[in-house]
Amino acid sequence: MKLKMKKKIILLLSAMSICLAAEPCTVNASQLEYYFSSEDNTTVEYLPNGDYITEIMSVENTIQPYTSTPSSKTASKTIQYTDASNKKCWSYKLTATFSYNKTTSKCTEASCSFISYSDNWILSSQSAKKSGDTAIGNVTAKRKVDGIVLNTIRREIKLKCSASGAIS
DSSP states (O other): OHHHHHHHHHHHHHHHHHHHHSOOOOOOGGGOOEEEEEEEEEEEEEOTTSOEEEEEEEEEEEEOTTOSSOSEEEEEEEEEEEOTTSOEEEEEEEEEEEEEOSSOEEEEEEEEEEEEOSTTEEEEEEEEEEETTEEEEEEEEEEEETTEEEEEEEEEEEEEBOTTOOBO
């Protein structure tokens, strides 16, 4: 009987020492954020020469743990220029981050990027700026052949966030 009791005590002490030896893992839940893409919107503009411009808007929500409503959103709007033979020529992307709280909203960041998929298309200018609850992007691209400008495309795009978090 004493042997069984000693085994039980040894087992109990061993289990307790393993639990006590393990280091605690602390996670600060307020620092966690979850991302998911929630909205995509595409429009196409056909040009008289057969080329077309596709405009794609995408919105990513950021949700703080233990809350059901997002407090910020990152959105992007991409312009993609494609020629009449369906060859991608260039794309321009405006990316913006917004914060909102049901009464106000604000654009906190705005940036842009340009990619040319053709040697004939070059970037003439690009910009991104923030103004209140809106991000504004401007791009000018030129098609050159043998040093001669044959085509110039200028576009301004905007991303706006309402106080409720709706992106337009």
